[in-house]
Amino acid sequence: MTCPYLEYRQEANGERFDHSRAYCTATERFVQAMRADICNDRYDLDHAEQCEIYRKHTEEAQL
Template identity: 75%
Template structure:
């Protein structure tokens, strides 16, 4: 299951992109592809164990 904070957006409010980009709703920033791999639990990664952003938001809720 992918991170609940991960979104894919085609624009940033000012400009549009040629393809969707990974966006972290927790930090309100676009993230690089490697970070999105963690968010999507690819390559035996798990966002609950490997993402400090998810962990800090999960603790505060």
């Protein structure tokens, strides 16, 4: 299962990139390519429960 919170974008804030970059919609920021690969390659990953970026984001939102 690919990460439901991951998108690939070729532009942001009026800036265009040569290639698509991984963007995490849970945190509303770009993430490292290696992290995106892990998010998309772990088929048994429950993103809402096991993704440290998602968990940290939801914990901060609850404060």
